[in-house]
């Protein structure tokens with residue numbers, strides 16, 4: 035259950051809290067994952083990408099399952115995360131990928147430089163007031179026609195609770211609002227809806243970048 039409100043912590047403090055918690059709990063989290071529970075979604079994403087696509091995995095965690103699966107499909111994986119511990123695991127688990135410390139609210143990548151962006155079980159660790167910014171960054175780095183896949187909680191939430199014994203942020207708007215934001219950024223929706231995987235329900239969106247938000251005519 036989410037108990038504490040977050041309005042007393044700054045965004046930087048929340049980010050440090052999440053990174054520190056994942057440094058501590060990373061191995062336990064990784065070892066309890068049901069790693070094949072989203073194989074169908076990862077395969078669907080892969081099928082929408084060109085061969086040998088350049089793909090950003092935002093909040094890549096241990097690299098398993100997402101970056102590992104997609105790397106085995108022949109895609110060039112670039113993972114970013116704010117936890118040193120998770121990045122270290124990811125580089126070992128996915129030797130062909132490249133894993134870099136970076137916050138998904140501030141991507142240090144060129145415009146139109148990825149064929150795909152995937153961010154699973156991660157956006158909800160960032161205060162939802164930042165989700166517009168994250169979507170705008172994902173849109174900016176995707177090529178026109180590039181594919182976005184994200185998921186989040188299936189209901190409105192905003193607070194801190196314990197996760198594997200450590201403090202963790204959980205924050206997202208209700209699915210309808212997230213869907214509206216994704217559409218506003220010039221994405222065409224391929225699929226959206228709640229999916230139950232491994233006994234958990236998440237809200238998923240698969241979308242394609244239609245145009246540059248600032249230049250709708252291109």
Ligand SMILES: C[S@@+](CC[C@H](N)C(=O)[O-])C[C@H]1O[C@@H](n2cnc3c(N)ncnc32)[C@H](O)[C@@H]1O
Pocket residue numbers: 049052053056092093094095096097098099100114115116117120136137138139153154155156159160
């Ligand atoms: C629940 S894990 C999921 C990892 C992976 N996507 C997966 O599905 O296995 C969430 C990950 O997001 C990372 N994360 C949280 N906030 C982040 C941020 N602002 N920028 C980049 N990564 C972040 C955490 O450090 C953690 O490794």
